[in-house]
Amino acid sequence: MGVVIVEDLKKSIGRREILKGISFEIKEGEIFGLIGPNGAGKTTTLRILSTLIKPSSGKVSIFGKDVTREPHEVRKLISYLPEEAGAYRNMRGIEYLRFVAGFYTKNSREMEAMVEKAVEISGLGDRVKDRISTYSKGMVRKLLIARSLMVNPRLAILDEPTSGLDVLNAREVRKILKQAVREGLTILLSSHNMLEVEYLCDRIALIHDGRIVESGTVEELKERYGAQNVEEVFEEVVKCSENS
Ligand SMILES: Nc1ncnc2c1ncn2[C@@H]1O[C@H](COP(=O)(O)OP(=O)(O)OP(=O)(O)O)[C@@H](O)[C@H]1O
Numbered sequence: 001m002g003v004v005i006v007e008d009l010k011k012s013i014g015r016r017e018i019l020k021g022i023s024f025e026i027k028e029g030e031i032f033g034l035i036g037p038n039g040a041g042k043t044t045t046l047r048i049l050s051t052l053i054k055p056s057s058g059k060v061s062i063f064g065k066d067v068t069r070e071p072h073e074v075r076k077l078i079s080y081l082p083e084e085a086g087a088y089r090n091m092r093g094i095e096y097l098r099f100v101a102g103f104y105t106k107n108s109r110e111m112e113a114m115v116e117k118a119v120e121i122s123g124l125g126d127r128v129k130d131r132i133s134t135y136s137k138g139m140v141r142k143l144l145i146a147r148s149l150m151v152n153p154r155l156a157i158l159d160e161p162t163s164g165l166d167v168l169n170a171r172e173v174r175k176i177l178k179q180a181v182r183e184g185l186t187i188l189l190s191s192h193n194m195l196e197v198e199y200l201c202d203r204i205a206l207i208h209d210g211r212i213v214e215s216g217t218v219e220e221l222k223e224r225y226g227a228q229n230v231e232e233v234f235e236e237v238v239k240c241s242e243n244s
Pocket residue numbers: 013016018036037038039040041042043044045192
């Protein structure tokens with residue numbers, strides 16, 4: 001039984017049907033990737049699961065809590081990293097982490113433990129004392145990932161966690177995520193980097209034009225389509241769905 005259960009999720013904005021009935025389940029302790037091209041509906045799905053927008057219909061439960069009926073309960077269990085997230089540029093990294101930790105706890109010892117954890121995850125070392133305006137894009141992204149993980153969520157919802165990162169930084173972030181999962185976290189992430197998900201995700205769902213067109217482990221999907229990699233799987237799936 002999944003800890004995240006998404007059933008026939010639909011979302012229309014105006015007359016546009018953005019999600020056309022999406023269903024998937026995520027098991028505890030796995031990294032689940034929602035993979036698809038630009039405009040497929042990944043961010044919309046993640047925003048619904050993060051309680052930021054409401055679905056038009058369908059059901060989403062996260063650790064048994066319904067996102068529409070119990071959004072406050074869901075928010076206690078998750079952390080969400082948007083694709084275009086920014087941090088207050090005039091703050092120092094460490095100040096920013098303390099500022100965010102303050103929303104989660106008023107206990108100074110707990111707050112320091114959170115910040116300490118974030119500093120370690122971020123890998124920023126002494127640079128965490130510098131102003132964020134002096135950080136590279138990769139450093140900001142790592143700070144934000146650290147912020148998402150320091151609050152000990154049960155589910156981290158990460159929109160394109162390695163977007164804009166160079167190869168080395170992306171590798172570091174992937175290692176951080178794998179380590180967090182070993183410590184008990186469950187992760188839902190989105191990506192259009194189909195090669196990276198092969199390394200990172202336990203299971204993936206391919207999303208295309210508001211529909212999940214295939215799902216499974218990377219190995220299962222490669223075997224099913226006689227493909228060398230997920231990119232080829234995606235190409236085959238889209239071809240099949242357009243011909244049917
Ligand atoms: N508020 C909105 N109003 C109108 N259309 C929207 C809105 N939000 C999303 N859309 C449309 O819904 C579709 C899916 O968008 P979404 O951001 O979920 O895609 P995505 O898979 O995350 O894409 P990307 O990889 O480019 O981030 C797109 O065609 C987008 O233009």
